[in-house]
Amino acid sequence: MADPFVPPCLAQLPHVSGLAMAACEAGIKYADRDDLMLMTFCCGTTAAGLLTRSSLPAAPVLVTRKHLEGDCPRALVVNSGNANAFTGSEGLEHCRMIGQATARAVGCEPEQVLMASTGVIGEPLPAKRIARSIPELARDVQEADWLRVARSIMTTDTFPKGATATAAIDGKAVTLCGIAKGSGMIAPDMATMLAFCFTDASIPAGTLKAMLAESAGRTFNAITVDGDTSTSDMLLLFATGTAGNAPPRFADDPRFVEFRTALDAVLKDLALQIVRDGEGASKLIEIRVRGAETDSAARQIAEAVANSPLVKTAIAGGDANWGRVIMAVGKSGQKVVPENLVLKIGGETVARGGSRSEDYDEGRVARHLEGAEVLIEIDIGIGNGQFTMWTCDLTHGYISINADYRS
């Protein structure tokens, strides 16, 4: 499988102490590629997760949500090619089978195994094939086989995704690494995407969860490809604790400022890799809204623009049809005063004072739209609310990929 673009960082992702990993070809759906991975964690590891809000979550989501309530996760099993979603009691039975095989191979309790699946919905998971592959995976785990593991969880992704950062806690260096997958069905609230992050810092589960939720609000929950939310997806953060730092006393502990900045950086890096690889995407679009009544109003305005097919197709075509941004702002349902609104594209003011800007230069905007990154700035001009969101353009590629995804 050719990778048109492997982020340079992925091959250089460092080892996170307390962590081991392996991937293999379990023959779930795809031919000649890895589709199953196992990660193991040392004793004392903590975990936090954000899982899909779908009211029809996949079986592994139900299992992982439950197991996150327990202590000390020891393994993570992820397959691609089949989401084990809307598979009823058989789906849950398949999860139990995989959990038991993993617990036996790793030497832990089934409740210490977290799991995720991604791929087609509604088809029975070939769970026996997965369970049979696990003992060998457990024997093969090694320290930092990030590229292979990141590739094994891909579905329609065109490149594997990874990111890393370091931080100091009380002078001790800690490492953060993450991998992710997902290029369609991406929308806020954990739409089709899987992301797994790891650190050797020592952080209790409750505090870890608070840090993850806050950081995801600015990163993973601020991206959208098509507004669709999947049955399956999750963002997990594991902390092995091997760095030996003194744990934080609370989520805002000032000793962890640098760590939280590093967490933001890794999550944002992964989130933007997902958007850049949005199905058929040719451009990354950043939508910065400020001056709204509240942050929540700013978010809804940014979402309306980011999810508008008419905005996204215009940008795909390099068409400076800024009226569509106005349309999307208008449909957001949020308070807008036309006279106060200022719209800029690529730094060029296109509208202000309730109509087109007098010195608007369509040529400059058109040249900006030719680039791979598009910046849309919307100042609502009535308050202090702000939110930044990222999306991609909507191209023929999206249709081609999705009109015959299963074929």
Add this chain to the structure above:
Amino acid sequence: MADPFVPPCLAQLPHVSGLAMAACEAGIKYADRDDLMLMTFCCGTTAAGLLTRSSLPAAPVLVTRKHLEGDCPRALVVNSGNANAFTGSEGLEHCRMIGQATARAVGCEPEQVLMASTGVIGEPLPAKRIARSIPELARDVQEADWLRVARSIMTTDTFPKGATATAAIDGKAVTLCGIAKGSGMIAPDMATMLAFCFTDASIPAGTLKAMLAESAGRTFNAITVDGDTSTSDMLLLFATGTAGNAPPRFADDPRFVEFRTALDAVLKDLALQIVRDGEGASKLIEIRVRGAETDSAARQIAEAVANSPLVKTAIAGGDANWGRVIMAVGKSGQKVVPENLVLKIGGETVARGGSRSEDYDEGRVARHLEGAEVLIEIDIGIGNGQFTMWTCDLTHGYISINADYRS
């Protein structure tokens, strides 16, 4: 301009007494086609309207909203090629200019003129050219030039849209006729579309509005192409009163049952013509939800399915990927019990009891998806709420049309 498909009814739309119409080429944007139309109404006509809920409505929307509060509309002016939206005080000035020219030509007050514009957003309307064309239009009005008038309001539409029905009120025959435009930016709450309906029945404005709102809830507000809502659109219903029936005493007056059925039929016919002509559409998709907690919950579930790009691309590709319908139901935010849900496509049960149906035959579903009309039935199985919605598939055509609409 070639019409690949003119609904047979349009050429045969009957005369509505009290109404006259004309269209012409005002040179607003397109070459060699009509882009301006005028309709005139006899004294005593009443009108009701549903207008876009965009918080950035176009200038003619503001004007028409205000003029609907007054009595006795005498004229309707509509142009295509330019939406006169986000055009500030100049846009309102242009509306005044057109309103005055029309009032002079028709012999009424400017407050008796309603108007609508559709086309590109944010560019100044060539209002002088429009105002200059109006006296000739006023001279040229004739009884039933429906096809020409329906063509003049088209933008990216591939065919003009019209519908008609008759009803008896106290034994008196009344006629209903309507025309519409709009093929992108279509979503509930009056997204980019214009529809104008006319009857010779005598109905006071307040009752007319109640009837229109109720009927639109089941028809125009139950269609979506891309979930986008425009700055400009409106549904207007005019009643000339020339049929001489005794007016209804209230909206539910049983003497008007047949009339309201006819109104439903005309609005639904126009709404479905708009969806069939959705930008790039190749299939009409009907989504019937029942068994939800409430009608409103059923509507939100239907909307989630109808607006899902992944569902719409799968149907475009004739791919029986029913898991995407499950995904969309799950993301709706409404209460769903997996075990109670029954999903049928083309009458074939694909899922029930929390997983794929045991006798599911993918071949039969795939054959259904080859047709021009697709039926998705979702029984949530927990209540009595129901709602039916219509949309179209998402194809390469949508991208092609919208990536360079202005070019």
